[in-house]
């Protein structure tokens with residue numbers, strides 16, 4: 362059975378004091394839906410966030426990590442560092458990482474392998490750019506992003522993968538994919554999984570939508586049969602908005 366998940370990607374926002382304040386605001390809200398709740402603060406605040414939410418129904422996840430076990434990679438963080446402070450899930454392949462830090466399907470495949478080798482779950486992000494959609498090649502792009510980074514895996518690995526479809530043109534732009542566009546792509550993604558790995562992997566996969574999800578549009582997007590939750594950017598920075606989305610299921 363797949364899970365509903367609402368994850369807040371805080372990106373490069375919130376210093377320690379702001380992290381403390383937002384977590385205390387989040388803790389004042391009640392979850393009335395069945396969604397799993399995750400937040401992804403910056404690396405420097407992960408430990409504090411983990412400690413501050415120990416007793417709560419909120420999982421703290423990382424926004425990125427390196428694929429190597431250790432070594433001369435100045436400025437990077439590896440899986441065992443994350444695991445050592447209690448982090449069990451990592452976001453990989455966000456379009457901002459792909460665009461600004463040259464992350465590729467190939468390097469992401471290595472990161473996914475490192476996460477799996479360390480018994481961590483991955484929220485694997487992908488999505489087409491506006492030009493791709495205008496050219497009608499969004500399914501070809503998304504299909505290749507998924508296949509190149511994930512289809513070397515055994516079927517059993519997919520229980521530790523969560524997919525997040527984030528069309529680049531909808532991120533931070535106020536432009537949301539319509540619920541029908543999201544559903545069409547999520548259905549295509551599930552079919553792509555089904556074609557290679559069969560119905561068990563496909564049916565059990567949680568596929569999140571990300572891109573300008575807000576309290577006002579979450580319910581309609583989440584009502585689609587192949588949309589199992591959201592990866593939320595801007596609206597995750599306000600506790601009221603975030604919990605309105607969490608409770609939109």
Ligand SMILES: O=C(CO)COP(=O)(O)O
Pocket residue numbers: 370455527531532533534535571572573574592593594595596
């Ligand atoms: O990139 C996103 C989440 O990872 C989406 O960001 P916005 O919700 O701000 O569009």
